[in-house]
Amino acid sequence: MKIVIIDYGAGNIQSIRFALARLGYDAVLSHSAEEIRQADKVIFPGVGEASSAMQKLRSSGLDSLIPDLKQPVLGICLGMQLMCNFSEEGNTDGLGIFDVNVVRFNGNVKVPQIGWNQISSLKTELFRDIPEQQYIYLVHSYYAPLCQDTIAESDYSLRYSAALGKDNFYGTQFHPEKSSTVGAEILKNFIERT
Template sequence: MEVAVIKYNAGNVQSVLYAMERLGAQATLTDDWETIQKADKVIFPGQGEASTAMKYLKERKLDQLIRSLKQPFFGICLGLQLLCEHSEEYDTSCLGIFPIQVKKFPPLDKVPHIGWNNLQNLQSPLLKGLDESAYVYYVHSYYATVHPKYTIATSHYINDFSALLQRDNYYAMQAHPEKSSVTGEKILTNFLNL
């Protein structure tokens, strides 16, 4: 199985590549259109800042490519946020796959949200074999609001937020599955088996 990991000057790429290797998938870090189009699965990882990442995508027309893909596609962390409509981080227009706003956590508690948190309201083949005792690892200051149609799991930190999203062939996760032990490995395995 060929997995394209989209290169767009965001962090956290190496841990995703290692995770794919552990699961027996052949993963390539690339911003090449043809390689991405031909891949069986596409992963959109990330740690970083929304406006800089969107600028890189637009310069290479990867924003257009991402919106046209038909194979299973998985956005991780910043990758989830960029698949949404708009981010409060530097007032950034994003890809619009999900008609959802990305907001900054209010400074009522420690921000960013760093650490382990459980998944709630699970509802997708991506989460097969998991229940609400499943914990995943988060590092984020911004969150996607909950959508009645596209949110497939939630978590709570200061307020409820979308832990995972799905629309057609697009899946996305705010936490880092590649750093989330057995739960994360299960989610990545489910994605590879879609």
């Protein structure tokens, strides 16, 4: 099985690669459109700021490639947010895979949300055999509201999408590679079940 982690200069790439290696999988880092298209599974990471990350995707042509991929794709953190229609962070147009706009947490809570939080209302094979109310690790100031593509929820002054799913696309606001055994099981489900 060929797993490709998209390398576009805005990702937590090594920690994802190490997490997959602990599960017994090798992953290739690549920004090559041909190599990404040939992958069995694609991971789309992201750390940083939305508008500069989208600029990197546009400059490499990955902004048009990613929405056309047919194999399972997992966006992580900013990667998930960039798969949405729009982000308030830098007033950025996204890839339009998930039909929801990313917004900033309001002033009533400390941002960014950093640390462990629970997930619930789990759907799809991504969360197969994952019990409700498990703890996962998050670092974010922006979130996707609940929508028709929500496949997991979390709560930080309000309920929001902890994960999104549509067709062959999945996204987690949390970092499965930093979420202990629960995160490892979610990555394993992505590789083996989606």
